[in-house]
Amino acid sequence: MTEIFTNKASLKRGRKIERVRKLRGFTQSDLAEKLGVSKQAVSKLEQSENIGDEKLNEVAIALGVTFEGLRDFTEDKVLYNTNNFYDNCGVTASNIVANVETLNNPLKETIEMFERQLQAARKDLLEIVKNNISRNE
Structure with a gap:
């Protein structure tokens, strides 16, 4: 030792x-x-x-x-x-954050896509509800 x-x-x-x-x-x-x-x-x-x-x-x-x-x-x-x-080694906190943001971009894009689909589904549902109300009147 x-x-x-x-x-x-x-x-x-x-x-x-x-x-x-x-x-x-x-x-x-x-x-x-x-x-x-x-x-x-x-x-x-x-x-x-x-x-x-x-x-x-x-x-x-x-x-x-x-x-x-x-x-x-x-x-x-x-x-x-x-x-x-x-x-x-050239690793800095900002480099790490930039890499994490790059990794999270697909997640962000996926969330945005689902939000667009949800918005379209809400619009379709609202249209269906309006048509049903019109038929019942």
Whole structure:
């Protein structure tokens, strides 16, 4: 638990692979299959201090991340980006309201259609009532 609070900027490349693998939801077996190696080879890779750029690039591709993202990974960056996601994603309350209004337009149109039909039915009913009154007089 204490390692969570250590400086992640100094993470060895193997530990970075492990962290990113777990964040991406991969097991060691999943990564091993994508790399065409054994689970034990992935375990050994994750314990390595130094991994060449070529191998790191292969792992990045297998994990579906960029080479730079894996190479420069720190948990501080993940936490920062997670905490600031909404500030940087361009979502605002007015965007949400506009999207909700767009979603509600079909409902509004449906209500208007029913109101027109109701108005026409009232008109027809009034005409029928008038004709009945005229016949009875």
